[in-house]
Amino acid sequence: MGKTTRLIAITGGIGSGKSVVSKVLLSMGKHVYDCDSRAKSIVDSSAEIKMRIACEVSAEAVGPDGVVDRAKLAEVVFADRNALNRLNAIVHAAVIDDIENWRVGLPDNTDTAWVESAIIYESGIDRIVDCVWLVEAPEDLRIKRVMARNGVSADDVKKRIDAQNRTCDYVRHSCIQTILNDSLAPLLPQIQRLLQK
Template sequence: MASTRILGVTGGIGCGKSVVCAYLAQLGAEVFDADLTARSLMESDERVRQEVTRAFGRESYREDGSLNRKWLASQVFAEDSRLEELNGIVHPKVAEAFGILRNRFEGGLLVHEAALIYEAGVENRLDAVCVVTAPKELRIARVMARDRVSAEKVLARMSRQLSQEEKAGRADVVLVNDSDMAAVRSKSRRLYELAMSGEGLSFENFRFTRQL
């Protein structure tokens, strides 16, 4: 049976980590999207729904039962303690879902994509972590175009996350996404090859030594 390598991919809002993970998937990696899983659980898991409603009010869900993401964001980004409260409800279920996938994974590269790998304390469950970075101005422009929000709102979201510099300082691999799609595709391939090569990734072997 082929060996399994588990790579975390994270980065601040607007860095382009989802683009990197999409390329890794094209190359054959299995990608677990923790943020997408969290949103799915908030809609599909009855216990999570009850806890979210209890903590943040009935407005958390629309009349059709779908998650009212705009309302919930207005609540959790108002103060750090509210974001921590939501994470405390959802993260254990996300970890459980990832554990199920990891246990049935039969070899190759398994990617754990999440905005909050370090904040959630899951890095030591992974073989290594890649932090995707980009210049601040570029990140702001990307999110403004994607979410149709003001620069002020993007900056407010950034302030709720660990700084890009702190994440990069803790990373095993840093992938700089500051150019065009061809460049990030090439770097993603190099990341995939690095993850699958030789003895594989480990915190001891790769910490602070690789920048793509």
Template sequence: MGLTGGIGSGKSSVARRLAEYGALVIDADAIAREVVEPGTEALAEIVAEFGEQVLTPEGRLDRPKLGEIVFADEARLARLNAIVHPRVGQRTQELMERAEEGTVVVYDVPLLVENGLADLYDVVVVVDVPVRTQVERVTATRGMPEEQVRARIRAQATREQRRAVADILIDNSGSEQELDVRVAEVWEELQRRLRDTRPADPAS
């Protein structure tokens, strides 16, 4: 299944709860960071393409600096994607192959809607909250100014666009206890869907 939601929606909280139920959670952002760690081929290629300026003094990727370069030039962004995306795909496949038969695999993808990835998943789960809730949460937990939060929200898919691709919607505008109950319901629904996709036992 693909799991997505806007900034401050609580998508990570949902992913954590699903992992506690036994799902294999694959975090797209974490993999993207992993494949450009110091010593990796990807980081070496990025430095060859963009120069030493994209490294921190410690030799790690300076993401803000790289962002300044690629988001101002579509051709350079395409080159960066050509370096990173195949490796993310390969690593994702490696992790998915570890899943045992009958395991629910949750692919945590912040930009699932923006990148048109909904059709890649058997089930798309969207974590949904009102914009005002996103703003309140992010300003409180990350200390980010409200206008920066709203700018990020504007740069992402709208609530309507996410809801349009959702097979399952999780309203996370309430309490932690309410989220516990809703995730438990979603887990039962995922188990039911999993049972329905299994071939019938010939002996039965």
């Protein structure tokens, strides 16, 4: 069996700039797995996962045509913490399996690949990565970014940041490198420096 590609997680709170770091890496020809888009694709394409969501989370969230009603699903899980936990258990396990399959399918000469996720500990991704790149930015800048991107109020963004702060613990991995994503700290030199480590 050949060597295993090293995995690095890219994480950080909403508006910190995780996706920007991923885009820089992709522009450099690196391999990056986007957990958000892949999770949606996995749920949409897996009859087994849709059946489990219907049986274990909410029958109303999966239509007779097999399409997941995301608005209904969100309504159910945000009103019921147990339902959210059941949904997360289903989706997170599927994403971990998908990451491992993706890693196996990378070109043989791939030394390192990246996994972008806001919830590396809650999802269990921290257990399969070798290091964590934590993307940080001042809160006022994060609020402005999300307001511009999502067309929401500052209060809505602040609530999401506060909710993440209550549930996120970014310092539990033995290898953490911090990237400051603000106007005074250009990203490219920071990423290039980390790539040389």
